[in-house]
Amino acid sequence: MPKMTAPEIRPPAKKAARLKRHVLLRIDSWLDSTLWNAGYNLAETWEEITIFFRRFRVRGLKKLGFEIAGEAMTLGTAGAVVLLTLAQPALEETKKDWRNHDNFAVTFLDRYGNFIGHRGIIHENSVPVDELPDHLVKAVLATEDRRFFEHVGIDFFGLARAMTENARAGSVVQGGSTLTQQLAKNLFLTNERSIERKIKEAFLAFWLEANLSKKEILSLYLDRAYMGGGTFGAAAASQFYFGKNITEVSLAEAAMLAGLFKAPAKYAPHVNLPAARARANDVLTNMVQSGLMTEGQVVAARRNPATVIDRDEKEAPDYFLDWAFDEVQRIAARFKDHTLVVRTTIDLGLQQAAEEAVASSLREYGESYRVKQGALAMIENGGAVRAMVGGRDYGESQFNRATRALRQPGSSFKMYTYALAMENGYTPQTVVTDGPVSWGNWSPQNYGRSYAGRITMETALAKSINTIPVRLAKEKLGIDAIIKTAKAMGVETPIKKDVTIPLGTAEVTVMDQATAYAVLPAGGRAARRHGVAQIMNYAGEVLYDFERDEPPAEQILTEQAAIYMNEMMSKIPYIGTARRAAVDGVLTAGKTGTTQAYRDAWFVGYTGNYTAAVWFGNDDYTSSNNMTGGSLPAMTFKKLMDYAHQGIDLKPIFGIDTPMPEKEAKPEEAVSETGEPLVTLVRPRSLSSQSTRMIRELGQRLKSATPLSLPADTAALGPKEAPTGATGAAPATGATGATGSAIPVSN
Structure with a gap:
């Protein structure tokens, strides 16, 4: 028999490896079966879904x-996103406390009280x-918004009707704005004409209609609308x-009031009673046409139109009052x-x-220059705003173009570049080169498309050379410093x-320019x-007093820089681009500005x-x-300043003690489009500044019960031409309200 041997014993490592392979095969088998079953079930489910939806399949016109x-x-989804984007700026306006915006009741006085x-x-x-x-409400609704109680903020039917009538007439004869839209403009917006x-x-x-009742909207509209004569609200x-x-007005009076909403300046009865009655x-x-009244009910009002109280036709300074x-x-x-x-x-x-x-400038030259609007801001050196014109007619448009309209200032913005240059060591006699200059893809040109070569800074500013401020900004100063x-x-x-800022492409307001230029005659403060x-x-x-409660003026420019700027700016009305601005007998300084395509024209002086x-x-x-x-x-600047400087104590421009230069070439006399010389405004007679100071001192002494010794030459003081814009001694704060250096004899 063969010899028996002991069975072979496998090493533990081989058993572990075999077990591992077994486990991995089981996992692989499970994954394969699971994925196959998942795919099969998904296919079955998709087939069932497909079979289910086949019954909804349409062909022909139904498919279309x-x-x-x-x-x-x-x-629609994309449109909703766009609408929400457009609505966001409008909804931002509603975050303001618009209900209490007018919870102030303010009575305004002029500088004299x-x-x-x-x-x-x-x-x-x-x-x-x-x-x-009832007849007042009907008159307003019949004229302003007949479907007021039917629409949801915008009357699409009325808008379509207005567009049809306007197209038929070839001009704007009907407006499509609802009463709610007009209220939205009065509460939140301005009269600026823009798509935005x-x-x-x-x-x-839409927001007002969703948050207010119809009665609340109507009440706010009647209380906030401008009605002419400086009045707001019916x-x-x-x-x-x-x-x-208002509760006592007759039908004829209600009709006259309702007619004011469209154009208060045109139909104000104290200005043009026939036009108001026709309206x-x-x-x-x-x-009658809207069915709110019959012809028999209104015939008495037609035969007996409303009469009004006699009022002084002098208009209130409404643009200024809005700003104030x-x-x-x-x-x-x-x-x-x-x-x-x-x-x-x-x-x-x-x-x-x-x-x-x-x-008068618009009346005489507006048609020939094809301009319809103007604005002006006037500041007495020291900071007091003495006059403001926000547009041609406040009744037609309450949008204040002096404080709200953003327009390109053109070359009048160059002042900031030159002022910064004076701060950085330049002088009026520094020689610079007028030649081609490029900044990236931009190559500015001079007005005459020619170059003058080596010239002084003074000449460059007087002739309004474009390349010089651009070169200064690019090579020496920088845009950030000019903006600062x-x-x-x-x-x-x-x-x-x-990079185009040195030539005045940044938009500013008229008040911005007046404020900034006033730094120069103030010696840089x-x-x-x-x-x-x-x-x-x-x-x-007295809750607030400007002189008492406001900090003193800061030094913005060094005095030397201000002197250099005044030296250069005072040449422009005599040898530069502003020779029509020179005030008779008074040293004048300033800068012109004209934008591309002649859209804006400025003079700041x-x-x-x-x-x-x-x-x-x-x-x-x-x-x-x-x-x-x-x-x-x-x-226009000269017209105003010739008037303003009549009979006042003339002050020198800071740092300028040289005689007034002669004009390089005297322009032709200003005449109207009919060829007639323009009428020069004349200030009324008033007290001299010396008399004014004495009267103010007398008032202060009497108020404090302090004996006053009158000067011996008091009787010699006599009237002079109106010094209503002069600046004299410290203002008094008595009941008369005079704050200037002159007290007019009569208002």
């Missing part, structure tokens, strides 16, 4: 309908809609025009009392002259960084622009007494007929 519906859903207007709510005039005469504003207006109209207009409470007759016709009201709300927000009396800085004599200067200088000097508008001198409550307590910025252009940004800053703006 489903395709259109699907596309509509896709486009004379009443000039009011803003905010008038508590005694607040009348609920339910208490208003119309989009916001539409969304805000209740205030009723008192102003008829001297009676009221149209309102009565609207009431915003200033009051900012300052007085911390005061508990919101029923206030505010003494402003405005000088009604200068204000009237400013309005006449702008209006403009901000420090008083430009409050955000400035976008761009901040202008401290302000329109509110004092705020008092009705108990006579100053004397030792006043600084003023003047702009002309069009709201729709259309080009003028080759109007430059040295033409209409410069002539």
Whole structure:
């Protein structure tokens, strides 16, 4: 027999390896079966879904309908996203405390203490809609929005009807805005004509309809609309025009009030009573056509039209009051009392002259230059705003172009580059090179497309050479430093960084330019622009005083830089681009500005007494007929300043003690389009500044019961030409309200 041997024993390592392979094979088998089953089940499920949906399959016209519906859903979703994006800016406006925006009741006085207007709510005039005469509500709805109680903020039927009528007439004869849209504009927006504003207006109209009742919307509209004569709201207009409470107006008077909403300046009865009565007759016709009244009910009102109280035709400085009201709300927000009396800085004599200067310029040259709007801001050196013109007609448009309109300043912005250069060691006699310059893909050209070679900084600014400020910004100063200088000097508008800024492509306001330029005659100190001198409550307590409560002016430019700038700027009206701006017998300084395609024309200038910025252009940004800053703006500046400097103590421009230079070439005398010489404004006679100072001192002594020794030559003091814009001794704060150096003999 063969010999038996012991069975072979496998090593533990081989057993472990075999076990591992077994486990991995089991896992692989499980994965394969699971995935196969999952795929099979998915296929079965998909087949079942396909079989289920086959019963809904359509062909022919039905399929076309489903395709259109699907596309509509896709486009609708995309449209909803776009609408939400467009609505966002409008909804931001509603975050403001718009209900209490007018919870101030402010009575405004001019610099001498004379009443000039009011803003905010008038508590005694607040009348609920339910208490208003039925015929007044019907007159407003028949004229402004017949479908007011049917639409949801926008009347699409009315809009279509208005577009049809306008297309048929070939011009705008009907408006499509609802009463809610008009309220949205009054509450949140301005009268600026832009697509952005119309989009916001539409969304805000929907928002108002969703958050307010129809009665609340109607009540707010009747309380907030401008009604002419400096009045806001139907209740205030009723008192102003008829001297009676709004609840007592007759049908004829209600029709006249309802006719004011469309164009208060055109139909204001105290200005043009025949036009107001004709408009009221149209309102009565609207009431009959809309079925709210019968012809028999309105015939008496047609035969006996409303009569109005005789009022002085002198208009309130409404643009200034709107701006000053915003200033009051900012300052007085911390005061508990919101029923206030505010003494402003405005000088009604200068204000009237400013309005006449702008209006006459547009009247005489507007058609030939193809411009329809102008704006002006005038600051007495020291910071007080003495005059403001925000547009051609406040009744037609309450949008303030002096403080809100953003326009390119053109070459008038070059001042900031040159001021920064003077701060960095340049002088008026520094020689620079006028030649081709490029910055990236941009190569600016001079106005005449020629180059002057080596010239002084003074000549470059006087001739408004374009390449010099660009070269300075590129090689020496930098864009950031120029923007910082403009901000420090008083430009409050955000400035976008761009290499073209040295030539004035950044948008600013007229008030920005006036404020910044006023730094130069102040010796480089901040202008401290302000329109509110004092705020008092009705108990006579002075809550705010500008001189007492505001910090002193900061030094923005060094005095030497200011002197250099004044030396250069004072040459421009005599040897430069602004020879039409030189004030007769008064050293004048300033800079012109003209933008691309002649869309905007500026002149910003100053004397030792006043600084003023003047702009002309069009709201729709259309080009003028080759109007430059040295033409209409410069002539308007001269008109105003010739008036303002009559009979006052003339102050020198800071750092300039040289005689007034002679003009290089005297332009032709300014004449109207009919060829007649323009009428020169003449200031009324008033007390001299010496007499004014003596009277003020007398008032202060009497107030403090201190004996006063009158000078021996008191009797020799006599009247001189009106010094209403002069600056004399420290202002008094007595009951008369005089804050300047002159007290007019009569208002």
